[in-house]
Amino acid sequence: MIKVILTIWMFFLGASIGSFLNVVIYRLPKGESIITPPSHCPKCNHRLVLWDLIPVFSYVFLRGRCRYCGERISIRYLLVETFLGLCFSILFLNFDFTFFTLKSLIFISFLLPIFFIDLEHMLIPDILSIPGALSGIILSLFEGRLIESLKGGIVVGIILLLIYFLALIFYKQEGMGQGDIKLGFLLGSFLGIKMGILALFLGFILGGLVSIVLVILKTKRLKEYIPFGPFLIISGIFSYFWGEELIRFYFTLF
Ligand SMILES: [Zn+2]
Structure with missing residues (x-):
């Protein structure tokens, strides 16, 4: 009761x-x-x-x-x-009422407003992404995963930073916003390296698929900008809860 x-x-x-x-x-x-x-x-x-x-x-x-x-x-x-x-x-x-519940709720509560703000305004406010990343790092202290959290944040952030510069060099435009890089750091700080990279990978697949559908449906043109944050957030939350299972399932296929 x-x-x-x-x-x-x-x-x-x-x-x-x-x-x-x-x-x-x-x-x-x-x-x-x-x-x-x-x-x-x-x-x-x-x-x-x-x-x-x-x-x-x-x-x-x-x-x-x-x-x-x-x-x-x-x-x-x-x-x-x-x-x-x-x-x-x-x-x-x-x-x-466990630490995992608390951590998960903090994670989701930071991502939810970023999801809708990026979707509508194509913008990820620092005032959400930076405290979010700090929370990920501080919470990791209680689990003894500080290094893992920092590594996750830095690796995911740097991969997005590289993509950002490559897009600038080759397409002469921002492939993604600078806000996505900080969002990547936030995700990595909660997910760690392995799940962080999985989230990035799934985010690109999801973003690509949705972009193709939108272009086919002619809702968007090829040159139009679609915010990447919402895809990263969906794949980040998925990886957080089900990433390990997905990887295990993937390896049972071979
Ligand atoms: Zn009214």
């Missing part, structure tokens, strides 16, 4: 943090403070009260519209809150 209550509680804790991350996703790229002013509707400026701000429920209850002016609210709010709520409760169900 206690486990059920705690699982529900973890869902709301995650959803509430997701609610805060939504503010970060909305305000950070505009250079606005994430603390003041209090939450308000961007269209009618009406200040939101407690009832408008209950994670997941307010959105569903108000059917994704502002209570005061009827303006549509981005589905992203619901997605981020639900996703993080599920991450919190599923991790708790599988791993209880």
Whole structure:
């Protein structure tokens, strides 16, 4: 019974943090403070009260519209809150209140806003990637993996840095943003070298496949820029949880 209550509680804790991350996703790229002013509707400026701000429920209850002016609210709010709520409760169900649960939740909570900000604005704020990388390094101290964490961050960062310079030399344009390099450092600091390189590899495969599909569907042209961060983040989270299994599975094929 206690486990059920705690699982529900973890869902709301995650959803509430997701609610805060939504503010970060909305305000950070505009250079606005994430603390003041209090939450308000961007269209009618009406200040939101407690009832408008209950994670997941307010959105569903108000059917994704502002209570005061009827303006549509981005589905992203619901997605981020639900996703993080599920991450919190599923991790708790599988791993209880362990160091691994805490580390995983910190990892995901840094990556989630970077995912949406890069997707929409093609930008990865240093204020997220640098504290994220530092968290990875500090958390590794508690596991006695400091060197592994530093190596992971540096190796993944340097590979992306090399690709960045090669693209500048051969294509005379930035193949990826400088933010991707710092994001690579963040991922490596949590994943270590082996999983970090796997994440990079999977990120390029995924990014390539999606780019091909977008070009075929004519949503994007060949020269258009597609942010690389979201692919790195998906493959990073995948490698973090299932990378070892994927590698083991791969070797059973031969
Ligand atoms: Zn409104």
